Structure formats: structure tokens, C-alpha cells
Amino acid sequence: PIHQKEYLVNGEMRTWNGAMHTVLSPVYIKTANGLEQKVVGSYPLATEVEALEALEAAVKAYNHGRGEWPTMTIPERIACLEKFTNMMTEKKKEIVNLLMWEIGKSYADSVKEFDRTVQYNYDTIDALKDLDRNHSRFVIEQGIIGQIRRAPLGVVLCMGPFNYPLNETFATLIPALIMGNTVLFKPPKHGTLLHYPLLEAFRQCFPKGVVNTVYGRGNTIVGPMIATGNINVLTLIGSSKVADKLKKSHPKSNRLKAVLGLDAKNLAIILDNADIEATVKECILGTLSFNGQRCTALKMIFVHNKVKDVFIKRFSEEVSKLKIGMPWEKGVQITPLPEPQKPAYIKECIEDAVSQGAKVMNEGGGLTNQSFVFPAVLYPVKKGMKLYTEEQFGPVIPIASFDDIEEPIQYMIESEHGQQLSIFGTDPTQIAKLIDPLVNQVCRVNINAQCQRGPDTFPFAGRKDSGENTLSVTDALRAFSIRTMVATKQTEENKA
Numbered sequence: 001p002i003h004q005k006e007y008l009v010n011g012e013m014r015t016w017n018g019a020m021h022t023v024l025s026p027v028y029i030k031t032a033n034g035l036e037q038k039v040v041g042s043y044p045l046a047t048e049v050e051a052l053e054a055l056e057a058a059v060k061a062y063n064h065g066r067g068e069w070p071t072m073t074i075p076e077r078i079a080c081l082e083k084f085t086n087m088m089t090e091k092k093k094e095i096v097n098l099l100m101w102e103i104g105k106s107y108a109d110s111v112k113e114f115d116r117t118v119q120y121n122y123d124t125i126d127a128l129k130d131l132d133r134n135h136s137r138f139v140i141e142q143g144i145i146g147q148i149r150r151a152p153l154g155v156v157l158c159m160g161p162f163n164y165p166l167n168e169t170f171a172t173l174i175p176a177l178i179m180g181n182t183v184l185f186k187p188p189k190h191g192t193l194l195h196y197p198l199l200e201a202f203r204q205c206f207p208k209g210v211v212n213t214v215y216g217r218g219n220t221i222v223g224p225m226i227a228t229g230n231i232n233v234l235t236l237i238g239s240s241k242v243a244d245k246l247k248k249s250h251p252k253s254n255r256l257k258a259v260l261g262l263d264a265k266n267l268a269i270i271l272d273n274a275d276i277e278a279t280v281k282e283c284i285l286g287t288l289s290f291n292g293q294r295c296t297a298l299k300m301i302f303v304h305n306k307v308k309d310v311f312i313k314r315f316s317e318e319v320s321k322l323k324i325g326m327p328w329e330k331g332v333q334i335t336p337l338p339e340p341q342k343p344a345y346i347k348e349c350i351e352d353a354v355s356q357g358a359k360v361m362n363e364g365g366g367l368t369n370q371s372f373v374f375p376a377v378l379y380p381v382k383k384g385m386k387l388y389t390e391e392q393f394g395p396v397i398p399i400a401s402f403d404d405i406e407e408p409i410q411y412m413i414e415s416e417h418g419q420q421l422s423i424f425g426t427d428p429t430q431i432a433k434l435i436d437p438l439v440n441q442v443c444r445v446n447i448n449a450q451c452q453r454g455p456d457t458f459p460f461a462g463r464k465d466s467g468e469n470t471l472s473v474t475d476a477l478r479a480f481s482i483r484t485m486v487a488t489k490q491t492e493e494n495k496a
């Protein structure tokens with residue numbers, strides 16, 4: 001096991017002597033006492049004192065934009081990120097291994113998450129070179145010469161999610177850093193230890209105080225940091241309730257920028273002319289990749305009554321064929337769930353739907369063993385059932401059917417969420433007509449394809465409770481910076 005005592009503050013690797021959080025794997029192993037969850041290790045449970053020390057270091061390193069890091073040239077900052085990315089690449093094996101043990105992600109998906117993150121760093125470097133023509137652009141209007149510059153925002157508190165603890169954390173951390181901000185980095189509760197192999201690289205590659213790590217319980221350490229008013233940007237990929245609460249704890253909330261990726265309940269609409277086999281294939285990926293624990297997962301399916309029977313039959317058959325197993329097993333699709341309360345919650349959702357008339361449509365759907373839950377397909381799911389509105393974030397798929405396309409459109413309008421949706425059908429004119437009303441409800445409409453964040457160069461955002469500001473390689477660089485002007489009156493001398 002990895003018992004991590006070190007944490008990085010003000011460029012120093014400090015040693016923690018206080019309480020530790022034990023990290024239990026969702027994977028059970030044989031022990032002398034029978035089957036038990038493997039202990040992956042432990043990490044510090046910092047208190048408010050350490051959190052505020054880390055914040056002070058970040059504030060000092062930023063120094064109102066006059067610190068070493070914010071005043072570095074872009075090529076100098078890029079060199080730091082390149083060095084970091086090289087060091088990170090050497091840690092691939094260790095990090096992939098920890099992704100499997102800490103959050104139960106399959107080997108194939110863990111490798112994908114790692115490689116995608118390295119690529120994200122390189123894409124960010126490329127995008128930065130092009131941004132606003134290298135940060136300094138001249139415009140001439142009405143006798144004024146304007147130079148547009150791009151400046152950092154200050155201190156960024158960065159919190160990633162457990163389902164993409166590396167990739168989605170870095171999707172905010174890296175653009176925040178490269179734009180010249182200083183950062184407080186709190187890894188997710190499940191998925192902290194996998195960042196440990198990178199701690200030394202952070203220390204070596206960035207000036208002191210630029211990256212500061214804070215470990216522990218969010219409700220002990222995050223609130224007090226925000227309450228100081230010294231955090232300029234809050235970035236969270238997680239729940240909208242938590243984001244709301246944190247935003248409110250800032251003494252001047254108008255001074256806090258939020259870059260947020262939040263709850264979603266993405267919908268698949270299957271039209272009566274859809275290619276059923278292709279749709280089933282995409283919906284399996286959309287609903288159950290990483291056990292449905294993706295913000296972009298399809299979390300509700302509306303299928304036209306004309307094709308309802310054939311779709312549900314084929315979809316349920318394919319769900320029943322999914323390979324359940326340990327993260328390192330070849331071809332595994334369903335793996336253990338890292339959130340200890342999740343199996344009970346899924347069971348509760350299924351019981352609630354069944355008690356109101358829905359049926360489990362696939363063999364073995366909902367069966368639970370240790371931290372495994374075999375996916376359940378539920379039909380008909382109706383208003384009033386938990387699964388109709390709640391974001392299940394796990395292996396259970398609610399299906400409803402419709403005659404009139406207005407029904408799924410109304411569902412979207414009434415929803416608290418607005419991230420993405422998928423439409424399946426073979427009539428391009430019909431689909432084109434649907435896009436207009438739906439594009440006003442979500443930030444991405446996928447045609448004959450599952451919902452997903454990638455390619456990472458596509459803007460990624462959410463309406464309503466699903467997010468604030470836009471991520472993606474280039475949009476994130478914009479989100480973590482501000483354009484400022486130097487405006488000079490034109491004279492005969494400076495005209496040339």
C-alpha cells in the first residue's frame with residue numbers, strides 16, 4: 001500500500017503527522033478473514049490550518065500578477081509544462097495501476113484516460129501558441145491603437161471528479177496553470193493516491209507556490225479557503241449542489257469566477273426509423289461505459305412506440321452479454337463501483353420504479369455482489385419515479401416510450417439539466433427540424449452517436465444546472481484568463 005505522508009506547499013515537500021484517510025479499493029481480495037476490500041493506501045486529512053497555509057502560498061506566488069510565474073513569458077511556461085509532461089509519461093504504469101485499484105476503471109479505459117491526458121497537455125501547448133495570435137494583437141479603430149493582451153485571473157482552486165480523476169482534473173488544472181494562474185489542487189476523495197507519483201514532478205517543474213496540494217475532506221478545507229475571499233476561480237467537476245454552496249461561501253461572489261462541469265441527465269431519443277442494431281450498439285456505449293459513471297452518459301432513453309419492443313429486446317439482450325469482472329481482466333465491461341453507497345442507491349432506484357409499475361427487462365439486472373452491480377434495464381419509466389429525473393450515475397438504464405416527439409422535447413424543457421442529447425434516426429430532414437428546438441436545451445446534440453465530451457478540442461459545456469463556462473482545449477485557456485487592453489491614441493508619430 002501507498003501511505004502518502006507528503007504534500008506540496010510553497011515548493012516544499014512537507015510531511016504530514018496528523019490523521020490519515022484509508023483508501024479502500026472497490027476490489028475485494030482474499031484475506032485470512034475472508035473476502036475484504038484491498039487497502040490501496042492512505043493520504044493526509046488536512047485541517048483548515050494547512051488549507052489556509054496552502055492558500056497563502058498560492059496568493060504569495062501570484063502576488064497580484066507580479067509573481068515569477070504570472071510574469072514569465074509564454075515559451076518559458078510552455079517549457080515547464082513540457083518538462084512536467086515528460087516526467088508524467090514515465091509514471092504511466094504506476095498511475096494506470098492506481099486508476100484500476102482506486103476507482104475500479106478497466107485497464108483499457110485507464111490507459112485511455114492516461115494517454116488522453118498526456119495528449120491534452122500537448123494540445124494545450126499547441127492551442128496556446130495560436131491563442132489571440134500569441135497573446136498580443138493590435139487593432140486600430142477610430143484613432144485608437146489597441147493592443148489586446150491576455151492576463152491570468154489569480155488563484156484557482158481546482159477540484160476534479162472521481163470518475164476521471166486524472167483527465168478531468170488536468171482538463172482544468174493544466175489550462176489554469178499555463179495561463180499564469182497559481183493553483184490549489186484538491187484531488188477527488190476516490191482517486192487521490194493516483195496523483196502521488198506526480199507530486200515530485202509538480203515540485204520540480206513549476207516555481208514555488210505555483211502548485212499547492214490540499215488533501216482531506218472537502219467540507220473541512222474547501223469552505224474556509226473560499227470564505228477568505230482570496231480564491232479567484234473555483235473549478236469543480238462534480239455536483240451542482242456542492243458548487244452552489246461553495247459559490248455562496250465567497251464573501252463577494254461577483255468576484256469569484258466559476259468554471260464548472262456539473263450534473264447531467266442526458267437523453268437518447270430513438271425515432272421510428274432508427275437503425276435499431278446501430279442504435280443498440282451506441283446506446284450500450286452511451287449508457288454503460290465505465291458502468292454509467294460518466295457525466296456524459298445517456299441516463300434516460302425515449303424510444304418511439306413503433307420500435308419500442310424490438311429496441312428493448314435487443315438492448316436488453318446486449319446488456320445481458322456484457323462481461324463483468326476485475327478491472328485488469330481482458331475485455332471486461334462491468335467493474336466494481338468505487339462509491340460505497342452506490343449499490344444501495346441503485347437498488348433503491350430499481351425498487352422505486354418497480355413499485356410504480358416498471359419492470360426489469362434483462363436477465364440478472366440489478367443483482368449486486370460486493371461492489372459490483374449488474375446493469376438493469378427498466379421499462380416503462382414514468383414521471384414520479386426517481387429514475388425519471390435523478391441522475392443515477394451508475395449501471396441502471398431507464399426507458400420510456402412516446403408517440404409524439406413533443407414528449408421527449410417537453411422532458412428536456414422541464415429538466416433541471418442541459419448538457420447533451422443523442423438523436424437516433426435515418427431521416428436527415430426530420431432530424432434537422434428537431435435540432436433547432438433541442439439545441440436551445442443542451443450544449444451538444446449528437447446524431448446517431450452516444451453523448452461524449454471528446455474530441456477534447458470540441459467545446460464542452462452545460463446549460464441550467466449542468467455547468468458554467470466552457471471547457472475544451474482552447475475554451476479552457478480562455479476560461480482561465482481575461483483579455484485586457486492597452487489603448488494608445490494614434491498620432492502622426494505612431495501611425496506607422
Ligand code: G3H
Nearest residue numbers: 163294295296452453454
Ligand atoms: O464525467 C464526465 C466526463 O466529462 C465524461 O467524459 O464523455 O469523455 O467520457 P467522456
